[in-house]
Amino acid sequence: MKLKAIIRLFGLFAILAIPKIGRSQPPRGPFVVSPKVNPDKTVTFSYLAPNASTVLLGGGQFGAVDVPMTKNAEGVWSVTFGPIKPDIYPYSFKVDGVTVMDPANVNFFPNERFKGSLVEIPSDSPAIYALRNVPHGAVTYEYYPSVEGSTGTIVVYTPPGYNKETSKKYPVYYLISGTTDTEETFWKVGKTNLMLDNMIAEGIAKPMIVVMPYGNPAARIAEQKSLSKPTDIVNRDSEDAVRRAKFFETDLITNIIPYTDKNYRTLANRDNRAIGGFSRGGGQTLRAAFNNVDKFAYVCSYASYISPAEMDKNFTNITANPDKTNKDFKLLFSGIGTEDFLYKGTVEWETYLKEKKINYKSYVTDGGHTWMNVKKYLNETLPLLFK
Amino acid sequence: MKLKAIIRLFGLFAILAIPKIGRSQPPRGPFVVSPKVNPDKTVTFSYLAPNASTVLLGGGQFGAVDVPMTKNAEGVWSVTFGPIKPDIYPYSFKVDGVTVMDPANVNFFPNERFKGSLVEIPSDSPAIYALRNVPHGAVTYEYYPSVEGSTGTIVVYTPPGYNKETSKKYPVYYLISGTTDTEETFWKVGKTNLMLDNMIAEGIAKPMIVVMPYGNPAARIAEQKSLSKPTDIVNRDSEDAVRRAKFFETDLITNIIPYTDKNYRTLANRDNRAIGGFSRGGGQTLRAAFNNVDKFAYVCSYASYISPAEMDKNFTNITANPDKTNKDFKLLFSGIGTEDFLYKGTVEWETYLKEKKINYKSYVTDGGHTWMNVKKYLNETLPLLFK
Numbered sequence: 108m109k110l111k112a113i114i115r116l117f118g119l120f121a122i123l124a125i126p127k128i129g130r131s132q133p134p135r136g137p138f139v140v141s142p143k144v145n146p147d148k149t150v151t152f153s154y155l156a157p158n159a160s161t162v163l164l165g166g167g168q169f170g171a172v173d174v175p176m177t178k179n180a181e182g183v184w185s186v187t188f189g190p191i192k193p194d195i196y197p198y199s200f201k202v203d204g205v206t207v208m209d210p211a212n213v214n215f216f217p218n219e220r221f222k223g224s225l226v227e228i229p230s231d232s233p234a235i236y237a238l239r240n241v242p243h244g245a246v247t248y249e250y251y252p253s254v255e256g257s258t259g260t261i262v263v264y265t266p267p268g269y270n271k272e273t274s275k276k277y278p279v280y281y282l283i284s285g286t287t288d289t290e291e292t293f294w295k296v297g298k299t300n301l302m303l304d305n306m307i308a309e310g311i312a313k314p315m316i317v318v319m320p321y322g323n324p325a326a327r328i329a330e331q332k333s334l335s336k337p338t339d340i341v342n343r344d345s346e347d348a349v350r351r352a353k354f355f356e357t358d359l360i361t362n363i364i365p366y367t368d369k370n371y372r373t374l375a376n377r378d379n380r381a382i383g384g385f386s387r388g389g390g391q392t393l394r395a396a397f398n399n400v401d402k403f404a405y406v407c408s409y410a411s412y413i414s415p416a417e418m419d420k421n422f423t424n425i426t427a428n429p430d431k432t433n434k435d436f437k438l439l440f441s442g443i444g445t446e447d448f449l450y451k452g453t454v455e456w457e458t459y460l461k462e463k464k465i466n467y468k469s470y471v472t473d474g475g476h477t478w479m480n481v482k483k484y485l486n487e488t489l490p491l492l493f494k
Numbered sequence: 495m496k497l498k499a500i501i502r503l504f505g506l507f508a509i510l511a512i513p514k515i516g517r518s519q520p521p522r523g524p525f526v527v528s529p530k531v532n533p534d535k536t537v538t539f540s541y542l543a544p545n546a547s548t549v550l551l552g553g554g555q556f557g558a559v560d561v562p563m564t565k566n567a568e569g570v571w572s573v574t575f576g577p578i579k580p581d582i583y584p585y586s587f588k589v590d591g592v593t594v595m596d597p598a599n600v601n602f603f604p605n606e607r608f609k610g611s612l613v614e615i616p617s618d619s620p621a622i623y624a625l626r627n628v629p630h631g632a633v634t635y636e637y638y639p640s641v642e643g644s645t646g647t648i649v650v651y652t653p654p655g656y657n658k659e660t661s662k663k664y665p666v667y668y669l670i671s672g673t674t675d676t677e678e679t680f681w682k683v684g685k686t687n688l689m690l691d692n693m694i695a696e697g698i699a700k701p702m703i704v705v706m707p708y709g710n711p712a713a714r715i716a717e718q719k720s721l722s723k724p725t726d727i728v729n730r731d732s733e734d735a736v737r738r739a740k741f742f743e744t745d746l747i748t749n750i751i752p753y754t755d756k757n758y759r760t761l762a763n764r765d766n767r768a769i770g771g772f773s774r775g776g777g778q779t780l781r782a783a784f785n786n787v788d789k790f791a792y793v794c795s796y797a798s799y800i801s802p803a804e805m806d807k808n809f810t811n812i813t814a815n816p817d818k819t820n821k822d823f824k825l826l827f828s829g830i831g832t833e834d835f836l837y838k839g840t841v842e843w844e845t846y847l848k849e850k851k852i853n854y855k856s857y858v859t860d861g862g863h864t865w866m867n868v869k870k871y872l873n874e875t876l877p878l879l880f881k
Contacts, residue, residue, distance in 0.1 A: 156592070158591060159591075159592070202592040203590050203591070203592060204545060204546075204590070205543070205546070205589040205590060205592040205594060206594070206597075207592060207593070207594045207595075207609070208594075208595065208609050210593075210607060210608060210609050211606075211607065213604070213605070213606045213676055215602065215609075217600070218600070219598070219600045220597060220598065221597060222594070222595050222597050222602075222609075238637075238645055238718070240645070243636070243637035243645075245634050245635065245636050245637075246634065246635040247632050247633065247634040247635075248632065248633040248634075249630070249632050250625075250630035250632075258625055258627070258630075270757055270758075271757070273660055289600055331625075370657055370658070371657070
């Protein structure tokens with residue numbers, strides 16, 4: 108079929124589907140499909156680079172470390188890797204030593220530093236975090252008045268049917284992502300929304316609202332004031348640094364929770380409020396919970412801890428009266444992977460809690476400091492909340 | 495201050511802020527701030543690559559084409575460019591010939607093919623698309639039952655105060671992004687939500703709901719069935735290809751609009767329904783509007799057109815009775831840049847409309863097929879809707 112005939116039939120739709128060749132855009136070359144998940148759970152990764160000398164599959168948290176890729180006659184490099192254990196993994200390419208995302212893949216890892224793409228290998232029976240044919244909740248981005256006159260962003264999951272009711276109220280889980288993650292990471296990588304959709308459909312978890320804040324308001328303030336971001340730990344003992352280190356907690360307690368309670372139909376009391384987080388967000392979780400026992404009844408640390416020294420210094424309110432603490436916290440969860448670089452510290456913290464007769468639920472899995480593990484922690488904890 | 499003392503004082507928070515050196519993660523090197531917008535509206539771009547031979551600033555739609563960057567002693571390449579005219583622009587780096595996003599910048603361009611970062615150069619008085627201190631609407635991601643048993647995604651802007659009322663109903667603008675863009679592009683790049691927040695605060699635009707669909711449901715169906723994406727235009731004249739070419743319109747009319755009217759407080763009639771789109775989305779806009787005159791009263795084409803040949807073949811319903819058409823469409827908008835590669839075709843289409851005595855509002859600006867221009871088209875059209 109000739110180009111003119113195509114254009115006559117389909118007009119602009121066809122024109123725009125044809126690789127554009129023109130002054131402003133270079134030829135696109137062959138249309139690359141990547142990643143391509145094969146029925147045997149191997150994955151074929153491809154990258155167009157006719158002039159590159161080496162292309163490696165890198166950063167693949169499924170065991171792919173600098174796997175050589177092969178170039179075809181059209182200049183497309185590819186490799187088939189696996190079979191890979193079903194999960195969602197980040198990966199990237201190393202092109203002549205330069206790390207890049209997969210340009211053919213729209214699913215990226217929201218992060219302030221590294222730029223990775225995501226691949227999902229489906230399991231034979233759909234995983235608890237998979238998109239299934241069940242009623243879906245919604246995910247809403249909200250602006251709110253944050254600390255220091257800045258405008259903050261939260262991402263809010265509301266359960267299926269939230270919009271169709273006008274009076275039903277829900278418990279709230281405040282869920283904080285890790286260092287260099289953003290307020291998007293817990294849904295775009297952690298799939299918290301799809302897990303809850305599925306768990307609610309199965310009756311495993313209670314319908315709840317999940318509020319996902321951004322963990323580093325100091326950076327956002329700097330950005331909005333067009334200043335540099337805080338770059339290092341110099342002067343962390345200054346008065347200003349101490350105040351800034353508390354920004355997140357201040358923001359959560361004085362801004363985010365009141366904003367949520369005002370704008371969503373929440374059950375606004377401690378028995379219906381949970382807090383959890385991964386990595387830095389786990390540390391923020393524990394400090395916020397221990398400093399505000401009146402605010403949270405469920406506390407989930409995902410790959411994080413507080414050192415015994417800091418516990419002794421700052422949180423004797425938690426350890427002085429274990430009976431009260433054990434009554435206050437309906438859940439104190441600590442999840443960690445044996446290969447996590449924070450494993451040792453977490454074990455020390457749990458040992459400390461045990462000595463102080465503080466109840467906690469320990470969940471130890473294999474794997475490292477990864478979002479594959481975060482989904483396991485979510486899978487353990489979401490069913491325990493608000494019950 | 496010693497590391498141990500820092501850890502004692504700040505615990506994990508400090509540990510996690512320190513560049514990690516360990517088995518699983520290479521040293522991070524110096525903390526790079528990029529882009530850095532300077533008070534004189536120059537921008538300093540930086541990229542860490544101690545071992546690269548050349549790093550260029552590329553893809554910068556502010557006039558930066560392969561601008562050489564310079565390496566400092568720490569291995570950070572940087573260049574200060576500008577001053578740059580206030581706007582939001584995509585850019586990337588070319589590292590030894592390999593195009594990469596800016597790893598230090600969390601603001602990326604949502605796209606299925608190219609991977610670009612975004613920089614905003616603020617103007618002296620805040621632009622209409624800037625984050626201002628006004629009441630903000632919310633942006634919600636929804637799953638809905640789409641064509642062929644697939645699950646679709648729409649992004650929905652609701653105006654300030656939407657959640658606080660329970661009965662007020664709103665008009666709806668269906669807004670479709672371009673080829674390889676996603677349902678995220680109109681808010682993350684086009685800033686439609688912030689423009690409406692500002693325009694509503696100033697009383698320039700009516701409070702409205704905006705529904706942003708994904709323009710290529712065929713690709714999503716393939717993805718969810720774990721098939722390859724449609725890769726080319728072979729067999730576009732087959733029955734199946736014709737059906738697939740109509741997927742978007744079918745999805746919009748039979749799924750997206752009913753879903754929106756069911757789940758949001760909409761004024762569900764043609765006088766309160768607008769449709770618009772950019773590039774491929776503009777073509778989809780015009781075809782959907784001309785095929786469904788009973789559904790839409792406001793029609794906005796941003797850098798798109800229908801060829802006279804296709805008009806004559808498929809849309810005599812529009813041209814046969816211009817008086818009726820001119821009454822039906824309260825707005826038929828055509829915006830185009832003089833450097834846009836679709837400029838000539840757009841002029842031909844407008845000439846054709848004039849000959850057929852169809853009223854339209856033409857808006858010609860400088861610039862090309864860019865999202866900087868999309869914001870100009872939004873700026874022209876949003877105040878005209880539903881009035």
